Amino acid sequence: MIIDDQYYDVIIVGTGAGGGTLARKLASTGKKILLLDRGELIHRESSELVDTEVFKKEQFHAPEPWYDNAGEPFYPQTYYAVGGNTKIWSGVLQRMRERDFEQVQHQGGVSPAWALKYQDFEPYYTEAEKLYQVHGKIEDDPTEPPHSQAYPFGEVAHEPMVQHIGDTLSQQGLHPVHLPLGLGNRGRTDAEDTGVSPILNSENVTLKTSAQVVCLHTNPSGSQIKAVEAKIGEQSYLFLGNIVVLACGAVNSAALLLRSANEKHPDGIANGSGQVGRNLMKQLLSVVVQLTSTANSGSFSRTLGLNDFYWGDKDFPYPMGHVQNSGGIFQDVIFAEAPPILSALSRLMPSFGLRQLATHSIGWWLKTEDLPDPNNRVRYVGDKLRIDYTANNVEAHDRLVYRWVDVLKSVEQSQPNVFNRTTHPRSDMPVQVVAHQCGTCRFGEDPATSVLDLNCRSHEVQNLYVVDSSFFPSHASVSPGLTVIANALRVGDRLIEQLK
Ligand SMILES: Cc1cc2nc3c(=O)[nH]c(=O)nc-3n(C[C@H](O)[C@H](O)[C@H](O)COP(=O)(O)OP(=O)(O)OC[C@H]3O[C@@H](n4cnc5c(N)ncnc54)[C@H](O)[C@@H]3O)c2cc1C
Known part of the structure; x- marks a missing residue:
C-alpha cells in the first residue's frame, strides 16, 4: 500500500453530476482538492457519436x-468515466415540481415530504441552469414551478413531425412543452466538460482517473474518515484529506459505505440507522x-x-407521471435495453430495414415515480453486490401508458396521412436500467431514519458528505439530473463556509 504524500482539504470520490x-x-476557493474517479477522461467529439455507440453496444455498462x-x-x-452518467445522458434538465417536495x-x-422545500432549491436550480447552459422556455405547463429567472437560452425547436404532434395535442386541450435541454458548443453539456475540465489547469485541483475507491478508513473512534x-x-x-465527499452514484456510494464496515461501524460506515442502501428508487420507465x-x-x-397527467387524470386521482419524446429512436437507449421492441417493430414493418424504421417512428418515454421502500435496497451477499428491487406504484404507471396510447390514437385519427398504424409496441425497462x-x-433531520443531515453530511461521521443522487428521500416523475446538480451547488455553499 502506498500512502500518497499529499494532504488534501477535500477529496471527492466520483465526478458525475454530483461530484x-x-x-x-x-x-x-483555492483549497487543495483531489478528484478520484474509477473511469477515464473521455472527450466526446459530438453527442451524435455517443448516441449511436451507447445504445447499440453494451460498452457503456x-x-x-x-x-x-x-x-x-x-x-x-x-457508465464509469469522468463525468459519470452525464457522458451518456439525454441532457433533459428538469426541475422537480413544488409538490414533489411535499408528502403526496x-x-x-x-x-414522503422532503425536509427542504422547492424554495430552498430554487436559487440552485437557477445556478444549475446557467452552469449547464439549459435551453428552454417557461410555458403553459400546469405543473411548472415558479422560476426566479428565465432559462439562460431559448428553447430548441421540435422536429417538424414532433411539432405537428405538439400542435394537435394543444388543439385537444393538452399542454405540450419544450423540454429544457443542457446544450453547449459540442452538443449536450455534461459534468466533465462543465464541471471537471474547466478546473483541471488549476494548481489546487488534482484528478486521478482509473482510481477505484474500494474502502474508507476511519480514525479509531470512528468519528472521522481518516x-x-x-x-x-x-x-x-x-x-x-480533511473532508471526504462521496459522489459515486446512489448504488456505488451506498456499496462503498457498506463494504467499508469496521469495528466502530459494524454494519457499514455511517449506518447506525441501518438506512444505508435502503429506499433505492429508479423510476418506472x-x-x-x-x-x-x-x-x-x-x-x-x-x-x-407533457405533464398533463403528472398529478393524475379525471378518473384517476393519483399521480401518473411525465411523457417525453425519445428523439430519433436509434439514437436512444430503447434498443440496447429492450431488444424485444426491435423485433416487434421488424414484425410490424417487415419490408423495412433499420434505417426506414428509424425514419418512420417516434419513441415516447413514460416515467412514473416509484416509492421509497426499505426492502428495495443495495446490499452485499458475500462479495456480491445485490440489488433487491421490486417495482411499486405500477398501476399508476400502467395508467399513464394506456392514457398516452389513447392520446396518440386520437392524434393519429386527426392526421391519417401521417400515421399508418394503430399498434404501439411498449417496452418496460428491466432491472439493468438504473x-x-x-x-x-x-x-433528513432525524439520524434514526436518515443517513445524511440537511447539508448532506453524515449524521455519524463528521467529515463525510454524500452529494450524488443518494440523498433523495423520494423520487419525482421528472428526471433527477438537475436536482443532483442543484443540490451539489447547495452543499458547495455550505462547504465553502466550512473551508473558510
Ligand atoms: C442513458 C442515460 C440517460 C440519462 N438521461 C438523463 C436526462 O436526460 N436527464 C436527467 O436529469 N438525467 C438523466 N440520466 C440520469 C443522470 O445521468 C443521473 O441522475 C446523474 O448522472 C446522477 O449523478 P450522480 O452524481 O449521482 O452519479 P454519476 O453521474 O453516475 O457519477 C458517478 C461517478 O462515480 C464514479 N464512481 C463510481 N464508483 C466509484 C468508485 N468506487 N471509485 C471512484 N469513482 C467511482 C463513476 O465513474 C462516475 O463518474 C440519464 C442516465 C443515463 C444512464
Missing part, C-alpha cells in the same frame, strides 16, 4: 456484474413506439414533454 459539479464550485432479487447477475447500464399520496403508497483507499492499476493507495407513414429525419433530439437510480442515503 463534477461540486468540484467546479469548490475549485475557486459497468464491467462488473451486480445481482438481482433472484441472485442472477446482470451488467447495469451505468400515490395509488401505490406515500411519497483515509480513502483506492486501486489504481494493480497498486493500492491511501489518500488523506417505459417506451412506447409510434409508427408513421411519412418519414422524419430519424435523427433528432428529445424536445417535447439510469435514474436514487435514494440509498437519504437526507
